[in-house]
Amino acid sequence: MSVTTEIKMTLQTLRRFTVLxxxxxxxxxxxxxxxxxxxxxxxxxxxxxxxRGELTPEKDKAFRAGLDAALExxxxxxxxxxxxxxxxxxxxxxxxxxxxxxxxxxxVFTAEGRNELDAAIMDGATLKAGAVAGVTRTRNPISLxxxxxxxxxxxxxxxxxADQFSKEKGLEQAPPEYFxxxxxxxxxxxxxxxxxxxxxxxxxxxxxxxxxxxxxxHVAAATSTGGMTGKRWGRIGDSPIIxxxxxxxxxxxxxxxxxxxEYFIRESAARQVCDRIAWKGETVQQAADGTMASxxxxxxxxxxxxxxxxxxxxxxxxxxxxxxxxxSSAAPTPRTxxxxxxxxxx
Ligand code: ASP
Numbered sequence: 456m457s458v459t460t461e462i463k464m465t466l467q468t469l470r471r472f473t474v475l476x477x478x479x480x481x482x483x484x485x486x487x488x489x490x491x492x493x494x495x496x497x498x499x500x501x502x503x504x505x506x507r508g509e510l511t512p513e514k515d516k517a518f519r520a521g522l523d524a525a526l527e528x529x530x531x532x533x534x535x536x537x538x539x540x541x542x543x544x545x546x547x548x549x550x551x552x553x554x555x556x557x558x559x560x561x562x563v564f565t566a567e568g569r570n571e572l573d574a575a576i577m578d579g580a581t582l583k584a585g586a587v588a589g590v591t592r593t594r595n596p597i598s599l600x601x602x603x604x605x606x607x608x609x610x611x612x613x614x615x616x617a618d619q620f621s622k623e624k625g626l627e628q629a630p631p632e633y634f635x636x637x638x639x640x641x642x643x644x645x646x647x648x649x650x651x652x653x654x655x656x657x658x659x660x661x662x663x664x665x666x667x668x669x670x671x672x673h674v675a676a677a678t679s680t681g682g683m684t685g686k687r688w689g690r691i692g693d694s695p696i697i698x699x700x701x702x703x704x705x706x707x708x709x710x711x712x713x714x715x716x717e718y719f720i721r722e723s724a725a726r727q728v729c730d731r732i733a734w735k736g737e738t739v740q741q742a743a744d745g746t747m748a749s750x751x752x753x754x755x756x757x758x759x760x761x762x763x764x765x766x767x768x769x770x771x772x773x774x775x776x777x778x779x780x781x782x783s784s785a786a787p788t789p790r791t792x793x794x795x796x797x798x799x800x801x
Contacts (some may be wrong), residue, residue, distance in 0.1 A: 491765040493670050494530075494534065494668060494783060494784050495766030495768060495782075495783035495785075496529040496530055496533060496543075496782050496783065497760045497762055497768040498526055498529070498546050498547075498664065498779065498781075499662075499713055499779045500518065500556045501556065501662050501778055502660045502713050502758040502774040515793065518793065519791045519793070521549075521553045521556065522778060522789070522791045523780065523789040523791060524549050525547070525550045525553075525780070526780050526781070526789035526791075528545040528548070529542040529543065529545050529546035529665060530542075530787065530789075532545050534784070537669065538669050538673065539578075539579070539668055539669040539673050539674055539675035539703075540576070540578050540601075540673075543665040543666065543667050543676060544576060544677055546667075547664065547679050548597060550665075550679070551594075551595050551596065551597060551663065551679050552595070556663045557639075557660070557661025557663075557680055558596070558663045558679040558680050558681060559572070559594065559595060559596065559679065560633060560634055560636065561634070561636045561638075561639060562634050563639050563642065563643070563681040563682060563683060563684040564640065564642070564643040564681075564684060565682075565685070565688065566647075566686065566687060569631070570591065570634035571588075571589040571590070571686075572587070572591070572593070572634075572679070572680070572681055573586075573587065573588045573589065573590075573596070573691060573694045574586065574590075574596035574599065574677070574678065574679040575587075575677070575695040575696070575700065575701040576604060576675070576677040576678075576701070577675060577676050577677075577697060577701055577702055578675050579674035579675055579703035579704050579707075580673040580674075580675075580705050582704060583605075584697045584701075585600045585601055585602065585607075585609075585610060586600050586603065586611040586612075586695035586701070587621075588611065588612075588695045589614040589617070589689070590614070590618055591618055592628050593617075593621040593626050593627070593628065593629070594627040594629040594633065595626070595627065596679050597677050597679045598626055599617065599620070599624075600695070602621070603620070610697060611697075613691070634681075639684070642684050643685065647685070660715070661680075662713040663679050663680070664676070664677060664678040664694075664700075664701070664713065664760060665711060666703070666708075666710060666760055667762065668763075668764070668766040672705070673705055674703050674705055674762060675703050675709055676701050676710055676711050678695075678700050678711040680692065680713075682716070683715075692717070692719075692720075693714075693716035693724065694712075694716065697725075699719050699720040699722075699724055699725060700712045700719055700725060701725055702725035702728070704729050705764065706733075706764045707729040708729045708732055708739055708742070708761050708764070711759065712757065712759040712760075713757050713777070714750070714755060714756055714758060714774070715756055715757055718753055718755020719750060719755060719757065719759075721753060721755075722753065724746050724750060724759060725759070727749065731746065738767075739762070739769040740769040742769070743760075743761050743769040746759065746771060747772060747773050750773065751773045756773050757772070757774060757777075758771060758772030758774060758779075760779060767801075768781045768783075768799075768801060770799040776794045777795070778793055779792055779799060779800070780792070781799075781801060
């Protein structure tokens with residue numbers, strides 16, 4: 456790790472607690488029930504050490520445009536009375552196709568220089584879920600996760616078995632070169648030098664995700680990722696683990712996480728948010744903050760997005776930033792935020 460990156464990481468650890476405390480307080484005011492939107496959608500594109508001025512204006516603009524496009528794709532479904540499941544899939548597909556984010560095209564490389572993709576989707580109405588881990592040939596892994604949910608008796612398929620299932624079900628295939636981007640390759644080369652995955656401090660975690668409430672009152676969640684640069688062969692993160700990186704349950708909430716997956720798995724992060732709401736009566740923002748506090752406590756970092764049964768969006772993070780956005784029937788223009796001290800869209 457370079458000295459600069461090391462200093463940044465140390466500073467981040469110190470600031471994490473402050474960010475968590477300030478951010479949580481600033482955003483924990485629940486919306487009034489009569490504000491409740493008919494439909495609502497939130498997305499994320501990963502978290503990282505993002506200080507103002509660290510992103511070039513062009514990159515800042517490009518990330519926000521990417522989030523806007525995903526919000527518009529999901530909102531189109533919800534506005535027309537479509538399901539939250541269709542909306543989160545549509546939003547995540549747009550982010551998977553965007554090389555800026557670590558999912559689909561633009562995914563990070565494993566230690567061996569491959570792209571191995573993880574994704575999960577969950578339907579809050581039925582508690583059905585589908586997930587894939589370590590897939591290498593499906594252009595949109597989130598749609599493969601959905602196929603596992605709808606066209607197999609299983610919840611999680613991995614590696615060659617999942618690749619084969621994808622072909623059998625007629626999902627769009629992509630050659631390994633499709634997922635390549637120069638930026639991610641350079642990150643791998645740098646990682647190989649000193650075995651540090653955390654090379655691009657502005658974008659440590661680039662997983663993408665979406666959560667939505669539809670007009671019928673159902674919630675859904677979807678998450679898709681390339682995992683972490685230099686990950687070991689066979690490593691699976693939190694994104695495809697139902698209850699860790701992805702969870703949805705009608706009446707409580709839908710959640711998608713990003714960050715150091717091992718910690719989100721240990722804290723059952725996504726399910727924890729919903730259980731805090733159901734069992735402790737916390738608001739969705741309190742539940743998001745409480746869960747992030749439990750991640751912080753064991754040394755993990757990243758963030759999560761959540762939406763409750765009334766369509767209130769919440770964003771929790773202990774990094775200095777998270778690419779995030781929201782749109783709803785009450786505020787039907789896409790709104791985005793990147794930095795932790797930038798007010799999150801509602
Ligand atoms: N959570 C993902 C993983 O551990 C990484 C990320 O959020 O970018 O695989």
